[in-house]
Amino acid sequence: MILNYLLSSEIPNGVIVASTGNFGQGVAFAGQVLGVKVKVVVPKKANTVKLNAMTNLDAEIIEYGNDFDQAREKAEQLSKDLSWTYIHSANEPMLIAGVGTYTLEILQELSDVDVIIVPVGGGSGVCGACITAKSMNPKIKIIGVQAKEAPAAYESWKTGNIQTYISNTRADGLATNFGYELTQQIMKQYLDDFLLVSEEDMINAVFLYLKETRNLAEYAGSASLAAAIKIKDTLVGKKTVLILSGGNITMKELQRVIALKV
Numbered sequence: 195m196i197l198n199y200l201l202s203s204e205i206p207n208g209v210i211v212a213s214t215g216n217f218g219q220g221v222a223f224a225g226q227v228l229g230v231k232v233k234v235v236v237p238k239k240a241n242t243v244k245l246n247a248m249t250n251l252d253a254e255i256i257e258y259g260n261d262f263d264q265a266r267e268k269a270e271q272l273s274k275d276l277s278w279t280y281i282h283s284a285n286e287p288m289l290i291a292g293v294g295t296y297t298l299e300i301l302q303e304l305s306d307v308d309v310i311i312v313p314v315g316g317g318s319g320v321c322g323a324c325i326t327a328k329s330m331n332p333k334i335k336i337i338g339v340q341a342k343e344a345p346a347a348y349e350s351w352k353t354g355n356i357q358t359y360i361s362n363t364r365a366d367g368l369a370t371n372f373g374y375e376l377t378q379q380i381m382k383q384y385l386d387d388f389l390l391v392s393e394e395d396m397i398n399a400v401f402l403y404l405k406e407t408r409n410l411a412e413y414a415g416s417a418s419l420a421a422a423i424k425i426k427d428t429l430v431g432k433k434t435v436l437i438l439s440g441g442n443i444t445m446k447e448l449q450r451v452i453a454l455k456v
Contacts, residue, residue, distance in 0.1 A: 215244025366413025
């Protein structure tokens with residue numbers, strides 16, 4: 195998606211985005227492939243694994259603010275000051291279309307899926323899953339999951355109005371302070387359910403992924419498994435897909451998980 199976006203857009207100088215790391219890596223990769231300069235504004239004390247990956251993809255890292263949304267506001271301002279093209283990590287239809295392709299791949303491999311559980315930060319991933327799955331089989335149930343310590347998207351969906359909550363979660367990929375207009379509109383129309391999981395739930399899920407499947411998950415990526423465990427009785431007999439949306443956990447955090455669980 196990002197490749198297509200950059201190919202189809204006029205970019206006189208470069209692209210600037212805000213990210214806690216995973217979206218920034220995608221943009222940085224596309225920029226490297228196409229020879230487009232990329233700046234990524236990240237919160238201070240951002241995940242070092244993600245920072246290194248973006249730097250290795252030739253992105254310029256700008257550290258600003260204590261959370262994602264402060265970094266996002268800085269990126270928006272810099273895009274105006276520098277005349278760089280800004281790509282929002284949620285309110286961007288082409289991004290949602292792009293991430294929807296992973297659901298297309300799922301349904302091409304598993305045509306009899308009953309439930310898909312998706313971690314939610316800004317909401318582009320779950321919106322892509324909703325649009326793709328519902329267009330192919332309206333009976334597929336899409337469940338979003340967010341951290342209890344960063345419930346802005348959840349509360350916005352529940353109330354029907356954009357809500358603001360200061361995030362306090364280790365799951366940086368879920369750590370947004372606002373519900374975003376475009377993704378909330380799509381979730382309101384298509385999302386079947388939305389759950390919250392605790393920090394302990396995600397720690398347990400990171401460990402379970404590693405122990406039982408040898409898959410490395412960051413906290414945000416583990417949220418779908420944490421949610422599935424929470425509602426396991428309702429999933430009996432149903433073919434359920436869990437979206438592991440990232441494995442960029444730092445060694446320090448991985449050591450912490452293992453120390454807590456072993």
